[in-house]
Structure formats: C-alpha cells, structure tokens
Amino acid sequence: MGLVTRSDMRSYLLVNGVYREIGEGFTDFTENKNPKEYSRQYIHESAERTDLVGFAPSVTYAFDVFDADEVQAALMEIMLSEAVGDAAAVTVVTAFLHKPAEDGCVEAVCREYTVCPAKLGAGTEALICSGTLKARGDAKRGTFDVASKQFHEK
DSSP: OOOOOGGGEEEEEEETTEEEESOTTEEEEEEEOOEEEEEEOOTTOSSOEEEEEEEOOEEEEEEEOOTTOHHHHHHHHHHHTTOOGGGGEEEEEEEEEEEEOGGGOEEEEEEEEEEEEEEEEEOSSSEEEEEEEEEOSOOEEEEEETTTTEEEEO
C-alpha cells in the first residue's frame, strides 16, 4: 500500500468532442464537495443533530495563460464572451490512474459543470485566469481509456 499522489489523478476537459488533459499552465484544479447539512436540536436533547442532505460540488481553477492550449482557450472563450446558460457549460472527466479497471481503462468520474469565471489579470510574471466550475447535476461513474481518451459510463 502506497501513498496516492496528485499525479495519480488526471482531469480532462471535453473540447470539440475530444477529451484534452487539464495540465499545462494550471496551478490549481481542486474539487470541493460543499456538503449541504440539515441541523436541528430537539427539546429533549442536549446536543444538536446534523444530517448530510446533499452536495454542491465545485472546482476552483487557476492557470498561467498559454497561447496554444485548447483547454485554456475553451475556458478563456467562456470568460471573454461572458457566456451564460448552456454556452457556459463544460464536461470534465477525472481519471484515477491508480485504480485500474477492465480493458486497460481506469476508474473515472464524469460531470458537467458551469464555468463561473472570476479573474483575469497580471500575475508576477504571467497573465493569470481563475474561477470556479460549479456542478450541473449528478456525476457519472465509469471508466476512462487514457490512450483513446474515451469515457465509458457504468
């Protein structure tokens, strides 16, 4: 049993029908589950009860802008055009390279997100873009073929 590292997990953005790896220039791509809770305290109890009733997953992202990166170009276009609705939606697959599945694939999760751009500005050395991807529904579990860049829903 060994330590699972960040390099054991890769994320891919669907760009023009092809999954492209999210990596070049990215300094942050972190998922937050944002759990939703229901808390209450009944009169005969001295402690409050909390139940988990849902999630509002999001991913914070930041990247140094590179000229020819297709993933960055897709996110930049949504930001610069101030896209809304379906035009601001993207699909992301996260592949777990340390969890092999059948036929040379690895376990993966696919989810649609709304891109919520936040900042575009100068960093110390580079132009930096950042924002949040917010979930648009439930995730789909399945497998991902890293070689052919295909997601297969279970």
